[in-house]
Amino acid sequence: MSRQALIGIVMGSDSDWPIMRHCAETLAQFGIPYEAKVLSAHRTPDAALDYAAHAGARGMKVLIGAAGGAAHLAGVLAAKTELPVLAVPMPSKYLQGIDSLLAMVQMPGGIPVATFAVGEAGAVNAALFAVAMLALNDAELAAKLSAFRARQREKVLAKTLSDLP
Numbered sequence: 001m002s003r004q005a006l007i008g009i010v011m012g013s014d015s016d017w018p019i020m021r022h023c024a025e026t027l028a029q030f031g032i033p034y035e036a037k038v039l040s041a042h043r044t045p046d047a048a049l050d051y052a053a054h055a056g057a058r059g060m061k062v063l064i065g066a067a068g069g070a071a072h073l074a075g076v077l078a079a080k081t082e083l084p085v086l087a088v089p090m091p092s093k094y095l096q097g098i099d100s101l102l103a104m105v106q107m108p109g110g111i112p113v114a115t116f117a118v119g120e121a122g123a124v125n126a127a128l129f130a131v132a133m134l135a136l137n138d139a140e141l142a143a144k145l146s147a148f149r150a151r152q153r154e155k156v157l158a159k160t161l162s163d164l165p
């Protein structure tokens with residue numbers, strides 16, 4: 001039996017998956033159970049609202065909303081849940097994700113979403129941020145996060161100290 005998902009990754013379209021799979025892979029790397037769904041504030045509004053309304057009761061701890069263009073999804077999820085909602089703006093075809101970023105970051109006061117960078121770095125960082133939140137109450141996970149940061153530091157230092165070709 002698979003473990004209860006703690007994180008819900010919600011995408012406006014399956015076309016967001018090539019980027020959001022990096023979010024999923026990062027969570028998997030830390031052994032965090034997650035579920036990934038396509039739901040849209042525009043195309044499936046009732047299902048998106050229903051998902052957010054019941055996520056807490058289902059045992060979820062954090063929702064990660066990813067969308068591009070008129071990226072209302074994360075804000076709409078946040079409107080229906082008190083769980084922390086992280087937002088990842090997808091690069092868009094005509095405006096390179098500036099539209100997605102602004103739609104997510106400019107939430108009205110009272111309904112926060114924490115918005116990350118556009119694209120793959122944002123997808124990975126949203127996962128790492130969720131890990132950091134869960135690690136507040138999980139010493140084993142906190143140790144994994146420290147080990148991850150140490151490995152990253154070592155990798156960069158190895159490049160810093162060696163001459164580039």
Ligand SMILES: Nc1c(C(=O)O)ncn1[C@@H]1O[C@H](COP(=O)(O)O)[C@@H](O)[C@H]1O
Pocket residue numbers: 011012013014015016039040041042043066067068069070071072073074090
């Ligand atoms: N921004 C939203 C929402 C929403 O905010 O609810 N639903 C879909 N979309 C976005 O539309 C883009 C194009 O979608 P398609 O590739 O399916 O046409 C995607 O980046 C998706 O997140």
